[in-house]
Amino acid sequence: MPQVTRFTGDAQPYQEGSEPYADYRRADALPFDDLVDLADRRLGAGVVAANDEFFAERENLLIPEPAVFDPERFGHKGKIMDGWETRRRRGTGAATPHPTADDHDWALVRLGAPGVIRGLVVDTAHFRGNYPRAVSVEATTAPLSASPADLLGDDVEWTEIVPRTEIGGHAANAFSVEAERRFTHLRLNQHPDGGIARLRVYGEVAPDPEWLATLGTFDLVALENGGVVEDASDRFYSPPTNTILPGRSRKMDDGWETRRRRDDGNDWVRYRLTEQSVIRAVEIDTAYLKGNSAGWAALYAQDQASGPDAEWVQVLPRTRLQPDTVHRFLVDAPPATHVRIDIFPDGGISRLRLYGSLTDTGAKSLADRTAELSG
Template sequence: MTSTGASTAVVAGASAGGAGVGAAFTALTSFTGDAPPYAGGNPFADYRSTDLGAAGLAGLSDLADRRLGAGVIAANDEFFAERENLLVRGLAVFDPERFGHKGKIMDGWETRRRRGASAEVPHPAPTDHDWALIRLGTPGVIRAIVVDTAHFRGNYPHAVSVEAVAASPSASPEELLDPALPWTEVIARSPVGGHAQNAFAVHVERRFTHVRLRQHPDGGIARLRVLGEVVPDPAWLAGLGTFDLVALENGGAVEDASDRFYSPPEHTILPGRSQKMDEGWETRRRRDSGHDWISYRLVEQGEIRAVEIDTGYLKGNAAGWAELWTRDGAAVAEGGATDGAEPAGSGQRAGDGTGWVRLLDRVRLQPDTVHRFLVDARPATHVRIDIFPDGGIARLRLHGSLTERGADRLARRAADIA
């Protein structure tokens, strides 16, 4: 995609509603106005985008990812294009010749044109708007919101605003639309541009479960991304007892990886099994003597007792071997020793000195297979998988439970942002 007119200007956001909330957001882009009508060729040639990584948003999870269970559960209007398109993965698709009985078929959410109350007042009132309710796939702290108007060149909204609320994850639209429910405005009404990736940083340190997207007064939005950090329900995890300590839906995260050439390492901690090759993590072919790896942060300090390494749908390109290392960041931060008294077969990473300890010796991996291993439990906050020499894995599951210290820290964190 070519970025035209991308702006790195920081625009101060207005104060948001909600108790104790000050400057709730910052506009990361300053795209406004129409994009030129489509003239043929690559429809993204004049798309206005921004580098989200340079804006400090790399590594955040999309809390509105359908694969985590997110959904658009209600909208007041979807005359031209369905609300569900907002959360479709990947870039919006544009077919200039695709029309239906209601008009141009767009890959996004598009409402009809609003009109005023009478011939004497033909324009919409200043407060007129359309809205959509989105259930996040997992509760979390919102760090940024991207309102993508790709291919909406002259039919995008003039402005958008976003509110968020902490409710039951299974709350109905009627419950969420109750006037007594205390929504917090995380993006005040702000202008956006057509055929552009409009991005906003959010500065509200709160845990939310739903967002309400408003477009003023009407128009179309291709995609909505709600980037942030997963904050699971500590009571739910405590009730489960044993769960996947690295799963994205439980609060695990990828911290770094050696290679993201074919597909992102974050795929390895998504729910469910991979259904095709690009739903896992695959690296480019190595022509040196090195190897590839992913490092993860667990939801909190926990003890891993069982490991699954899944190479589903990776048949001629699965990793040949893998090994696992753990690190107890809590012990390192407190000056505790992490080496010594190690379980049989483990050992300190040579020359590391930062507390990495082997959890699983190097094992042979088979293509398109789920591999299961029982391991000796020990406290850990971070895990690293090394694959040899290259290739990929589809999923990594680390079954275990939180330590008392980890459970206490998680509960305090959730209480602080409730």
């Protein structure tokens, strides 16, 4: 059974003057918490269609921040909710006033990057008595630019990754996914109707090898190209995964920032590249980190294709960084599968870009893996 949490039934009605999340139900930790959200808007994800969004818009599903609740906010259609909410379903007449067992609402979600899904969270925060009784989720592979009509065509093959399962209101309902397949789109179904605040889709990016081969030179550590943060010394203020998000940082917490060190050590992040590659250019950005940027940085590369204990080779010596600045370096680096950036003594960076290309070995490994996931 893929259900990780077992929240069912209504939550208590909101008590006037209380903290909206005070009685919110969620697990302390999930087995896929450390993976990237493939449905992150910052990666290019979107909700491309829904059969109904009478009370609240489908696009709210993918807002990165937690859902908010304003008990005083009403509109012409009723209570304004921060999520996707459909009207109440009805039967066909006085003799059959209830919806049938097969009646349900749906939304089509385009992932920000193709990937292997390991877990989902269907979050019903603040939907206490108006959440769906059950949900199910299907997945398919299609061009990222596929239209709703394309996705709803009779020739599209959908794979059920979460069977119809009862869920709870005002809760983070979590599910593990065991389909070892590469997917690009989801169909989120709610049975028979109701509201869902947020959808999170945790997994591993599986980029298109043909696209990367055509590009030749690309950012080898970018999330959208399959780069991964494997570990970091400190995640106190903001997560290191921010450093490989698309685009420029927009504010201070849109990068990676550590707590203040009171010892003689230094902070670091270790990344796994798309595949074995050769790095030719490095970009370290400290945007919006003004009084708290890292003072110096050094970069090291490792080629685990030759073994997990391969030597770390210096690519960029310890170099002074300026606050709120883009730093660019041309480098002569050996083939690598992993990199580590060391910052001294603490602080943060907003983005790390590593430009280069796959080796023949890396290109073959990526192609073989994609073929395996698409079979």
